[in-house]
Amino acid sequence: MYKSEQLAHSLKQLIENSTWRAHEKLPSLRQQAEQSGLSLITVMNAYQELEAQGLIYSKAKSGYFVAEQHSTRLNPVLAINDKIEINSIVFKYLKSLQSEFIIPLGSAFPNSQLLYSPKLIQSLGQLARQRRSYEQTPSLPPGNYALRKIIAQRYAMQGIPTDPSDIVITSGGLDALNLSLQALTQTGDYILLQQTIFYGAWQAAERLGLKVITIPEHPEHGIDLAAFEQAILKYPIKVCLLMLNSHNPIGFTVSDEIKLKIAKLLNQYQIYLIEDDVYEELYYDQKKPLSMKYFDQQNWVLHCSSFSKTLGAGFRIGWVYAGKFSENIQHIQLMSTLSVNPFIQNALVEYLSHRHYEKHLKTLRSTLQRYKKQYFNYFKSHLPEQCKTIYYPSGYFLWIELPEYMDSELIYQQLLQHNISVAPSNLFNITNQQNHFIRINCSFEMNEKIQNALDKLIEIVKININQ
Template sequence: MYKSEQLAQHLKQLIENKTWKAHEKLPSLRQQVERSGFSLITVMNAYQELEAQGLIYSKEKSGYFVAENQHDSAEKHVAINHKIEINSIVFKYLKSIQSEQIIPLGSAFPNSQLLYSAKLIQTLGQLAKQRRSYEQTPSLPPGNYELRKIIAQRYAMQGIPTDPSDIVITSGGLDALNLSLQAMTQSGDYILLQQTLFYGAWQAAERLGLKVITIPEHPVDGIDLEAFEQAILNYPIKVCLMMLNSQNPIGFTVSDEIKLRLAKILHRHQIHLIEDDVYEELYYGNKKPLSMKYFDQQNLILHCSSFSKTLGAGFRVGWVYAGKYSENIQHIQLMSTLSVNSFIQNALVEYLSHRHYEKHLKTLRSTLQRLKKQYFNYLNTHLPTQCTVDYYPSGYFLWIELPEYLDSTLIYQRLLEKKISVAPNILFNATMQNKNHIRINCSFEINTRIQTALEHLIEDLQQQIDLHLEQHE
């Protein structure tokens, strides 16, 4: 046993037998060096091991403290990630699927042919002839007032009183998330994420030097509220970042009842939440799911969304409902992305001022619902019986669970050799746990090319399963 493991085991016994109480400060690293006789690096490794187990937590410039409510299930429910390293993985993945020759089942964007509205293109052409559309002055933060006014009105129609001054226009949904997270945290802070989540959240955590606490998904409710409150009690969480409507990559939408209970926990502990809601308009049926902002009574929630998933990547215009943090976010924006294209903002104002957008959304939702059901039926019929497909009535992703002995990264690499992309689990879970999942984009018509790609996926999975069974007979 290494010296650091010996020390960690000894300190763990002191915590478990209540020699050190919850939230009691541990001896500093140098004090522990003097007490134990071990080197500084050994003591540091021991403390980091205890932190990874959820037994202690750290505060910047204050030291290490005993975590609360320790029990056997702590490690199972909550995980801590000291150092996130996912940017290079995401970069290599996105570069690998750029070619037009690649069949884009791994793409994060809907089929562009479904998104670009003829009326919007017409509006762009008309505005291009007007010189005022090129003027840059109105594009400075917080963005075009008329556009912010329209967005505020859309919130009001959902029962969320909103003023245009609450809204900051951003260069897409990811920019909104990054600006919000930067405004709410400092390097070394703890944030809470869902265990499986859109890679942009993990990238932001890596860039800002944040420590990430993750909680698992609940098989029924989507979010495990027990694990969520446990994490808040055990760690000094600065802010949570979650996706609760048409969650990417799994696809679930959390019920209003669970959202209300989540809001009460946030209010009770005075914890802020950044809500990533870029898929909010891609629901099926007649009732739009409520955002967490609807349940926010204490201005603890920053709501982020975008037009890019409904109007195309070319209209990468997003926003954050920032409330009292609006000015701070604008200051950060001036030092980073600076402003959003004023021409595109003007075009959106003209387009959204009429009923064109609602008609477009209605058609888009209907098409995505039809396509997703077709993909689900096909995969559910033809995939090996050892695989399961999660179907949720919104968005355009299917989440496929493979047998635990299969690695989705290897499957992605083999399919890429055949010019087929899928999204492996490694993009959505920086803890490197649960490598046996794949995300499929279902927004493309199942033509001969797409069906051939799906057949190759099914064939590869069957071959790997057969090989495993042969080796373990």
């Protein structure tokens, strides 16, 4: 046993027999080195091992402390620490989608042919001929007032009283998430993520040097409330970043009952939540699902959304319902993205001021629902029985579970050789515990080209199962 492991074992016994109690400060690295006669690097390795096991936690410039201990631990709650390395994986993956010959079943965006509304294109053309209409528009944060007013009105329609000053316009949904995290955290802070979540959340944590605690998905409710509360009891969580509507990549929408319980826990433990809700408009039922902002009574929630998934990737206009953090986010934005394209903002104001957007959304939802059911039925009929296709009535993703011994990264690489992309689960879960899932984009019409791609996917899965 290495010296660091011996020290970690000794310290663990002191914690488990309550010699050191919850939230008690441990000796500093230097003090521990002097007491034990070990080197600083050995002590640091021991502390990091205890931190990874959830037995201790660190605070920036304050040292290490004993974590809350519980007799019944949920093993899936994992401390990822600050060693997140996913950006290079995402970079290689996104580069692989750029070829014009690729069939983009792994794309995060809906089929562009479904998105670009003719009325919106018409608005762009009209504005382009009226140069003054956008040259004289203020372009600095927080963004176009008329656009923020329209967004505020859409919140109000869902029973969420909103003032335009609460809204900051951003360069897409990911920009809204990054700005919100920057406003709420500092390097070394703990944040909480779902174990499987959009890779942009992992990239943001890596870039900002945050420590990540993950909670598992619940097979029925989407989010495991017991694990959620256990995590915020055990660790000094600063911020949670969750997807609760049309989750990417799995697809579930969390019930209002669970959202209300989450809101109560946020208020009880005074923890902020950044909600990634970019798929909020892509529901299939008659009623739009509520955001966490609806249940937020004490301003613990920052709500982030975007027009990119409904009007096209080219319209990278998002926003954050920032509330009291609005000014702080604007200052950060001024030092990074500076401002959002005023021309596009003006075009959206013109477009959203009429009923064009609602008509477009109605057609988009209907088409996505029809396509997704077609893909689901095809996979259900043709995939081997060892595979499970997970269907939720929203969005445009299917989440396919392969046999546990299979590696979805291998399936992805094999399909790339045939100019077909899928999204392997290591993009969404960096714990190396669930690498046997793939995400499929179902927003493309089931023509001969797409069907051949699906057949090739099914063929490769069968080959790997039979090996």
